[in-house]
Amino acid sequence: xxxxxxxxxSIAAQPDNLGDVVIRKILLDWLDDSKRPMFILVSTMPExxxxxxxxxxxxxxxxxxxxxQLRLIRALLVGRPSIVFAPGPQIIGYSGRARAKSVVNAIxxxxxxxxxxxxxxxxxxxxxxxxxxRSVERITARLADLCVVRDTGSLDxxxxxxxxxxxxxxxxxxxxxxxxQDRPQVAVSLRGxxxxxxxxxxxxxxxxxxRGLSIILVTQVARxxxxxxxxxxxxxxxxxxxxxxxxxxxxxxxxxxxAHSAFVITDRLHAAILGARNGxxxxxxxxxxVDKLPKTLSVVGEPKLMExxxxxxxxxxxxxxxxxxxxVVADVEAASARLEDIRAMVLTTLSDTGGQNQIERGSx
Numbered sequence: 119x120x121x122x123x124x125x126x127x128s129i130a131a132q133p134d135n136l137g138d139v140v141i142r143k144i145l146l147d148w149l150d151d152s153k154r155p156m157f158i159l160v161s162t163m164p165e166x167x168x169x170x171x172x173x174x175x176x177x178x179x180x181x182x183x184x185x186x187q188l189r190l191i192r193a194l195l196v197g198r199p200s201i202v203f204a205p206g207p208q209i210i211g212y213s214g215r216a217r218a219k220s221v222v223n224a225i226x227x228x229x230x231x232x233x234x235x236x237x238x239x240x241x242x243x244x245x246x247x248x249x250x251x252r253s254v255e256r257i258t259a260r261l262a263d264l265c266v267v268r269d270t271g272s273l274d275x276x277x278x279x280x281x282x283x284x285x286x287x288x289x290x291x292x293x294x295x296x297x298x299q300d301r302p303q304v305a306v307s308l309r310g311x312x313x314x315x316x317x318x319x320x321x322x323x324x325x326x327x328x329r330g331l332s333i334i335l336v337t338q339v340a341r342x343x344x345x346x347x348x349x350x351x352x353x354x355x356x357x358x359x360x361x362x363x364x365x366x367x368x369x370x371x372x373x374x375x376x377a378h379s380a381f382v383i384t385d386r387l388h389a390a391i392l393g394a395r396n397g398x399x400x401x402x403x404x405x406x407x408v409d410k411l412p413k414t415l416s417v418v419g420e421p422k423l424m425e426x427x428x429x430x431x432x433x434x435x436x437x438x439x440x441x442x443x444x445x446v447v448a449d450v451e452a453a454s455a456r457l458e459d460i461r462a463m464v465l466t467t468l469s470d471t472g473g474q475n476q477i478e479r480g481s482x
Contacts, residue, residue: 123235125154125468126190127202129171130161134340134360136369137388141205141286143171145240148461149202150174152468157193159186170365190226198235200468201226203258205241205268205286207410210275211251220254227261236467239265240460241286243414244275264467266460269413283460284418287388288453291395294377296447303332305379305398306349307389310342312405314349318426322383323353331380334358338372338389380439387411390421394450399442419449 127149131138149156156177160168173179180186193199203223211217227237239262244255256276259265265280267273273280304326308314326333333355335346340360350357358375360368373396376382382393383401387410390400401422402411415421 123154123198124193125149125156125200125202127156128159128204130159130163133163133167136338136372137287138206139170139365140388141241144286144289145205146171148464152465154468157189159183164363166363167365194229194233198233199230200236201230202238203242207243210244210246210255211248212246217251220251224254224257227258231261236263237261238263238464238467240464241266241268243268244272264463269417271413282417283456284453285391285414286457287391288395288450289457291450291454292377295395295397295450301378301380303334303379305334305336305375305382305393307336307338307384307386308342308345309385310345312385315426318403319349319352334375336372336375387414390415394446397447399446418453
């Protein structure tokens, strides 16, 4: 039966976050290249969010998580379905709902493996110290035919030797990443839940002024808009605001801003990555006790970091700018090439010959 071996995947995430859209769409496109039928959980995501994924017509969209589970059970009864866990952060056991989800994922993985389907984990990160919940996540990871995480800390959390690869957002950088076009500005993208300190804003003003660059605030997470407008009033600059629920148009506005920026100063992971893939040098604000940015970005290169309460010395002089930007471009292109390898591994795992574990055991 042509539909007896479908792929199950979820694109449900934070509906106001372009980073979540970017990484989930990249993996969806890879899965579509496998030419296998798909059941995609969209849950309560708005229609405008779903449209941003350009979901293939052959895929079946499912709103209700319970119906998604029933579809998986039905597929298990008649064929060899595969399940692909979405990329992004997995904070282990932070709530009762998260713990229940981990248990369901582990049970689903066991059932898929019993039917000799494939389990794939691609582009995830894991953190958290809840012992029981962590043990459940380790079960799922051990069952996976392909497990690719985006930082080495996740390997420690899972206590497994698995693949580490760059965050999926590095895949296919802008064609103009290495162009010598004019970059007259510094892009700034700040978390709305972390009020910008006076020290940070003063440093940004000094940094931009020392290079004769203007400042532009860039919103790629809708809830950051309010702080960006407050900061823009203080810095006297413009904002690329969240104008509508047209995610594709918003992403174009954001990437256009980065493509005309020499630097992007941010405490958001995907602002740093989207900036870099459009040729801007990322400078990352690292809040105390939060290691998400350095541990993810260090897989690709040596991130430039600053603390929010400290006016850091300007560590990229004007004469060294082209050299530093060349390093960023080379790192992004190398990351994209590595992700091409991961894409090939995903397609091989989902091919008719079965996944990596099945190849190691022998053919069907």
